[in-house]
Amino acid sequence: MSRNIAITLAYDGTNFVGWQIQPNGVSVQSVVEAAIEQLTQVKTSVLSAGRTDSGVHAIGQVANFRTESTIPLDRLPRALQNFLPDDIVVRNAFEVPFEFHATHSAKKKRYRYVIFNQSTSTPFLRDYAYRHKSPLDVDAMHDAAQALIGMHDFRCFESHYPNTATSIRTISEISVSRHSTWPFATGLENTPISPTSTLADGEFVWFDVVADGFLYNMVRAIVGTLIHVGRGRWTRDDIARIVQQQDRAHAGETAPAHGLYLVKVDYGDEI
């Protein structure tokens, strides 16, 4: 009997060309598909919630695949892990309805972007947070970000418009907050979804964005735009104007990939 299996994955995107199979390097997808083939002895294709780019990390990526394998669900993560490198971790496995599709069934996704906001460098975070030396006014950034809440045509934050049929998306939550910890140093299970340890003098600035979908490079363009607010160059009104103008050239730079994490995918009641 064929089952449809969803797995949650955490991975360090540093050494991959991204989720999707590419001609020029190793993708997360290809490594996961190879591991499933080794485990089940059947070639299988895997769908994911979000196609993370090269250097982008995941803590709660969701992927699904169909299999005839009878391996019990509670043993599947460890069994699959045996065929995966250390930089991809299988966190959980669920049996999902036959029609479940990791991409199309997703209701909302949460991305987090992490800035290391300090004048001095550290060699240990170079692949895991974007270092921005100048002080950022996080309160102003958080306030300005609220102008993005709701359903808007977000083509101002879309690389290579048009990528998709529509650039209309709904942002249901966005926050910018200062923290004293890198969010993924502690165990994955303990990653706070809502900021709780905010410290006025923490070196880390977290951007959390929840939406029903994201345009290509959308979170990174939002971060690059809000940095101008944090530096005192733009205001909340400028952010609202940029959205209205629908022109990518009016928004800020695309922030680097290595600060971005796919944190969580919401499928309603399905998993």
Added chain:
Amino acid sequence: MSRNIAITLAYDGTNFVGWQIQPNGVSVQSVVEAAIEQLTQVKTSVLSAGRTDSGVHAIGQVANFRTESTIPLDRLPRALQNFLPDDIVVRNAFEVPFEFHATHSAKKKRYRYVIFNQSTSTPFLRDYAYRHKSPLDVDAMHDAAQALIGMHDFRCFESHYPNTATSIRTISEISVSRHSTWPFATGLENTPISPTSTLADGEFVWFDVVADGFLYNMVRAIVGTLIHVGRGRWTRDDIARIVQQQDRAHAGETAPAHGLYLVKVDYGDEI
């Protein structure tokens, strides 16, 4: 006029064969020497406080070199950084007396070993902490570690004895404590030297050891031995007995390199 310059360095040891120049890969020493040569246009050799092994990290390594360069001290770290990769960071520069020798002038060194003590894995710490799945009794480890304080012949913790003329060293401080943070996620300047954020339920176990010198693999052998105490197999008396027996085979395993950090070198009043 020739100056003797000491620099403090932080580095991620993952992609190096260690501090010392080796035939089989890139060493931190060779990269630092090449950067100094590019900056000063003169080939220079660099001495360090500790020869960290492959995979071992540093947050406060100290190195010195002689130079005719007239570059001001306050501009030297940034100038040198221009010729260094992201995984080596120059933190500070000092002018030191002509006879200062980074190795021989060191009075004490502090190493820290970090265990990620959790049953679930994370892809983000695989090069920066040693994951040990089983729960560790940190109070018992801390208590047993106190048996190592003082001047002892530590050949029981020395790989490939004898490496040096004498195996007698003095441990002036040793602590084992549980924390909720990876110690080097935040800025280097904020790295606590004494444990302050101890939490009974933190996932990180930090071992801090201060001594006048360390034998080859000594900290890693101490950690591997104390893990047996943390698992309830050995007691403080066993640790004292192992030191007295002076036999490496009686102590525990050498813990992996990637959990180890050279934190600080004490030169008295010299820098």
